Amino acid sequence: MDATDLLMELTRRYTEPHRRYHDLRHIADMLCKGEALKLSDEQVMAVWFHDAIYDPTSKTNEADSADLAVQKLREIGWSEDRIKVVERVVLDTCGHVPSIEESKKVIDLDLSTLGGSWESYQRNGENIRQEYA
Secondary structure: OOHHHHHHHHHHHHOOOOOOOOOHHHHHHHHHHHHOOOOOHHHHHHHHHOOOOOOOOOOOHHHHHHHHHHHHHHHOOOOHHHHHHHHHHHHHOOOOOOOOHHHHHHHHHHHHHHHOOHHHHHHHHHHHHHHHO
């Protein structure tokens, strides 16, 4: 697997038919807003992986997504130190409490929809309800 294959796999995951909010638009929104924050490569990968596995009935999505990140980043040759950062940031998105500095921006981006327009908030809330239906 190379970086292109990884991007294709993540894109496929975020376009799964059951996703209405935790989808490719959510990732694109986070990445676009993140440009102004000068995210590190590890933070960008954490954005990509933080909802890579998403089952509305599961309580282990973030842990499963972190495990997937570890596996896939090893496959493309990332160092263990960098992988550990991505893993920690993804795990921190579960409770939205940063345990390391690198998590702060990613968590802020993940929650940024709550500070958007009322129309956006309503649309996102409806999309989340559809995911859980």
